[in-house]
Amino acid sequence: MTPERFHKIKSVLQHRQTSLTVVTDGVHKTQNLSALLRTADAVGLDTVHVSLDDKGQYQLHRRTSGGSGQWVDVVLHEQTTQAVSTLRNSGFTICAAHFSAQATNYYDYDFSQPTAIILGAEKPGISDEIAHLADHHLIIPMFGMVESYNVSVAAAIILSEAMRQRVENDLYNQNQMTRHAFDRKLFRWCYPKLADFCDSNNIAYPALDKDGGIIYSEQWTQNVKAINQRE
Structure with a gap:
């Protein structure tokens, strides 16, 4: 871990938007999910919520995702309704990309507020049940023969419009994570294998110095020795 890479990772994490997320409803093609996740990372989303397919599976296309699965947390749900309920209880406004009599243009919505954007598969779109649960329906204006975007x-x-509004409202310069959550994610992004080791053995992550170097405290070293002796 070079100091340059550490400070790049830290800067990216400081701009993460925990109050903006995407929920998929019936989107199961690996290339679509991977491309969506790549966009989510580019815009600075912290988390994306994905509904599993009928087989309870979830998979990314490695080339399309560009490694974004490492940087964006993916929360899996058996049903999209579970994601909607969880996010609404956490204070999110639920917006569905869905054509209806009540739908408004996406650029007229205020994305500076905590928002979950639900997206369905290209042909069927979101389900009627999810459309009914949404607080708002958003549409993207189209002037061609096709009926929908991929x-x-x-x-x-x-998400580009959401990012524009959030930049305008200076939300990217406001750290949206608690200090504890930020420090844990920073360590995991920098040292994923060591983070896995600590998590699997229920020990705290070691501290990092100002340039991302690991500070091996005496207590942490003793904990690791005790684990190795048990094995």
């Missing part, structure tokens, strides 16, 4: 393209269009 889901990953729709995500990029909407």
